Amino acid sequence: MGIKSFTGRRAKPSKGNPTDIKVSDYMTKKLITFRPDQSVLEVMNTLIKNKISGGPVVNENNELMGIISEGDCMKQISESRYYNMPMADMVVEKHMAKEVETIDGNMNVFDAANKFVNSKRRRFPIVENGKLVGQISQKDVLKAALTLNGQTWK
Template sequence: MTSIRSRLLVKDVMTRSIISISPKASITEAARIMSEKDIGGVLVIDENKPVGMLTERDIVRRVVAQGLNPSNTRVEEAMSAPLFFIDANAEISDAARLMATENIRRLPVMDKGKLVGILTTYDILTIAPELFDTLSILKAQPKSRESKSRRNDFMIGWCDSCSEWCDDLREVDGQYLCGECYFEHVGSET
């Protein structure tokens, strides 16, 4: 049986203050912000659009372990992209499932095309720790065709082709497309 807490909406649990950085900033600057704010990741925003996430793990794996100089390495070189988004009105159980299947700890939260917050695994853990029992089972299962189709239910963001906001993106050849661009692309292949 699903608990009432797991049916809470993302907007009820998310963190509203968003710490962000430019993709052109240095890793040193990003690390300083993360240290000052005592956070494990920053949202990367370019021209008022979220384009990636930079986490402590990204810095360790893509900068430090590669022997790169953090002062000379830009955020865009180490950030994780593309982003997965979650709608503010989605249930936190849906967000937790997306986090588990995609192995991510932070989700930008959108409401009608506008960034309104960020949801972290910590946010969910503090309100509905029972979800993490389910998540550990999901993570242990191999990804299947079914889980990929479920993932598409959550794909919202900007279309890579026309740059319009869409709450039903479809992945085609590594690009995320809105319905109109998807059908134009599929139609051009036949």
């Protein structure tokens, strides 16, 4: 008589180890981007229409120039009223955040989660060879975590 196992059938292990899951596996590649010469009013319309809170600003070569967010637009609404300046004349380049922190697409998703916690950012652009290739948001990291639910996290 052989030894019988009473353990039920196990699911096949998913490809790769959870610690190998990269940002590039979960980043958004189809991005809504903005141009430096675009009006802030256009940006506001796009943010509302697409239910997003901001997006990368790129030049004609798809090189990352900055990020414009709802907060940047809110600031312009406030200042335009205070200084009695027309918003139609405001362009993205003058109001975007130019100091942009990016992350590597090869970074582990768990390390990216840690970076989100420590930086208090909502999104990070991913740049390869100077070109914008994607963006990862806090929501993308949450999706990755749900996908890995039940696996051993080390």
